Amino acid sequence: MKSTKSRVFTYMLILTLIFSLSIPGLAAGAEPSKGEKKKSQKIEADIIYYNGDIVTVDKNMSSAEAVAVVGNEIVAVGKMGDIMPLSGKNTKKINLQGKTMLPGFYDAHSHFLSTGISLLTSVQLQSPPIGTIKNMDQLLAALSERAKTIKPGEWIIGRGYDDGGLEEGRHPTREDLDKVSTEIPIVITHFSGHNSVVNSKALEIGGITKDTPNPSGSEIGHFADGSPNGQLWELNAMKMVSDHIPPVTQQQRLEAIALVSDIYAAKGVTTANDGAGSDFELFKKALDNNYLKIRSTLWFGSVDAAKKAYDQFGGKEVRGKNQYYKDLVVLNGVKYFQDGSPQLRTAHLTDPYFTTGEYPEDWVAYPTYTQEELNEKIIETHQAGFNQIYVHTNGDAAIDALINAYEEVRKPEYRQPAKPSDLRHTLIHTQFSREDQFDRMKDLGLIPSFLMHHAYYLGDRHMAEYFGPERSYRMSATKDAANRDLPFTLHCDTPVFPQDPLHIMWGAVNRLSFTGQEIFTENYKEGTKYRSVDQRITPEQALRGITINAAYQDAEENITGSIEVGKRADFVILAENPLKVDKMHIKDIKVLETIVGGKTVFKDDSKNKDKDKKQK
Numbered sequence: 001m002k003s004t005k006s007r008v009f010t011y012m013l014i015l016t017l018i019f020s021l022s023i024p025g026l027a028a029g030a031e032p033s034k035g036e037k038k039k040s041q042k043i044e045a046d047i048i049y050y051n052g053d054i055v056t057v058d059k060n061m062s063s064a065e066a067v068a069v070v071g072n073e074i075v076a077v078g079k080m081g082d083i084m085p086l087s088g089k090n091t092k093k094i095n096l097q098g099k100t101m102l103p104g105f106y107d108a109h110s111h112f113l114s115t116g117i118s119l120l121t122s123v124q125l126q127s128p129p130i131g132t133i134k135n136m137d138q139l140l141a142a143l144s145e146r147a148k149t150i151k152p153g154e155w156i157i158g159r160g161y162d163d164g165g166l167e168e169g170r171h172p173t174r175e176d177l178d179k180v181s182t183e184i185p186i187v188i189t190h191f192s193g194h195n196s197v198v199n200s201k202a203l204e205i206g207g208i209t210k211d212t213p214n215p216s217g218s219e220i221g222h223f224a225d226g227s228p229n230g231q232l233w234e235l236n237a238m239k240m241v242s243d244h245i246p247p248v249t250q251q252q253r254l255e256a257i258a259l260v261s262d263i264y265a266a267k268g269v270t271t272a273n274d275g276a277g278s279d280f281e282l283f284k285k286a287l288d289n290n291y292l293k294i295r296s297t298l299w300f301g302s303v304d305a306a307k308k309a310y311d312q313f314g315g316k317e318v319r320g321k322n323q324y325y326k327d328l329v330v331l332n333g334v335k336y337f338q339d340g341s342p343q344l345r346t347a348h349l350t351d352p353y354f355t356t357g358e359y360p361e362d363w364v365a366y367p368t369y370t371q372e373e374l375n376e377k378i379i380e381t382h383q384a385g386f387n388q389i390y391v392h393t394n395g396d397a398a399i400d401a402l403i404n405a406y407e408e409v410r411k412p413e414y415r416q417p418a419k420p421s422d423l424r425h426t427l428i429h430t431q432f433s434r435e436d437q438f439d440r441m442k443d444l445g446l447i448p449s450f451l452m453h454h455a456y457y458l459g460d461r462h463m464a465e466y467f468g469p470e471r472s473y474r475m476s477a478t479k480d481a482a483n484r485d486l487p488f489t490l491h492c493d494t495p496v497f498p499q500d501p502l503h504i505m506w507g508a509v510n511r512l513s514f515t516g517q518e519i520f521t522e523n524y525k526e527g528t529k530y531r532s533v534d535q536r537i538t539p540e541q542a543l544r545g546i547t548i549n550a551a552y553q554d555a556e557e558n559i560t561g562s563i564e565v566g567k568r569a570d571f572v573i574l575a576e577n578p579l580k581v582d583k584m585h586i587k588d589i590k591v592l593e594t595i596v597g598g599k600t601v602f603k604d605d606s607k608n609k610d611k612d613k614k615q616k
């Protein structure tokens, strides 16, 4: 074993030498002048990390003793004896002191900018275990508190309320919100992001009356007397009011990016996702002015918006590949929605919900687009040259429709990429999927991305109310994906749930809800439609889901996602190794440092703080 590894290392080192000497600009100031000293020149590393438990997440999940970095790139990975000779008088040697180093965590899907805006501008209304709001009185009190400091023309915006987390177990109505104010417009959004409640003033501004028809794929809620009750279900209805909210200023948006950069970096994230309707100009500005500190992948809300951004880099031919602005802002593809949210019973299913609440007994919710409309969208995006398409699909009916559309676009009459695997067609959330759907994903080379936090935060409710045990056991069916060797990914969907890669890794390995209920079964039932097979996966498989597989999903597997020669120096340093600790401890491992392209963007200073406290 050992000799094979060291042979591999030597080979890698030779490759590295050739590679780094032949690419100008790789090492700042170390660029060889043409033709001279090429053979004799030795790499001098800018940084060497050593004496740590380095998990490379390469193909074999191998370990290394040291890593050398030049500029923002990894130039050697291997044993101490091989790496240390790369140090020169200017090399910074970082002793990891036995700590664990992993590739930086890669956010497969979240809403980076809106997380920051929400934290900066909205009243936080989450219920336990995320927040503190336990009942309607507390919710209204939090909004009233904001009313005291509101300036003329401003709205009260609330984020993250949870009907199921309130003692009353119901959604607020305009009558509740009118108790806070009938003069100031109020909009509060459910934590799923798929429903909002507004007061009478906001309904008036949105022009919504008892006669207003439902916009497509959406519903306006009503009281028994037919008047609107303030509840707006799904995006098109929500937009009728939210479009009138005074826009957040450019400066606030920049500050939101700075705030959320720090929050993600503290969790070990080196690449974040701005996963819907991205604004390229804003991210450019944020990077140029030091608000953005970590990498960010941008997903555009329409083909036109994506074209506009990509056009800055060239014509149609550049759309099949990621485009980079100064290394850190990545134009990454197009994102759509095909259904709603499981916890609002708006995820589109083939069989009715377990309990249907106020809906009829056969309630399966509804799709955003008909099959024909969805096919058209996917074909339009594909034919425009984009290889990466991401679609929000929670329920199995939405997943069927999306797989059909992805299958359609692979027909010979449509554009063919250089290799079929150039297409990175992703299903975002894949929350309640059937086993046969994973077979189709495998056949077509699709990528399921799981919103893994569901099992922890909502597992109990899905089992008791929305889906029943049989379907709930197989929510986020990671084992089905692993068994088929699909390059599946795990994500947090922040701000829906907190950004915390180690927590979703823990969730995929343990599948327990926050109350300790098991979201898995050992009972294997043959022939049932929702086969309840144990869906727990290994720590190694889960780690790939938040690193290299996520990079693959976004066509960045040659750039980042593992600690290998030629890739970016994106790392996270942890107090313990998540592959070696007790599985139940994974989510509690401390993030000590986060490094993007060789630069530290987060460092845990709690030890120093403790010292300061003691001195005072």
Ligand SMILES: [Zn+2]
Pocket: 109, 110, 111, 275, 493
């Ligand atoms: Zn999302």
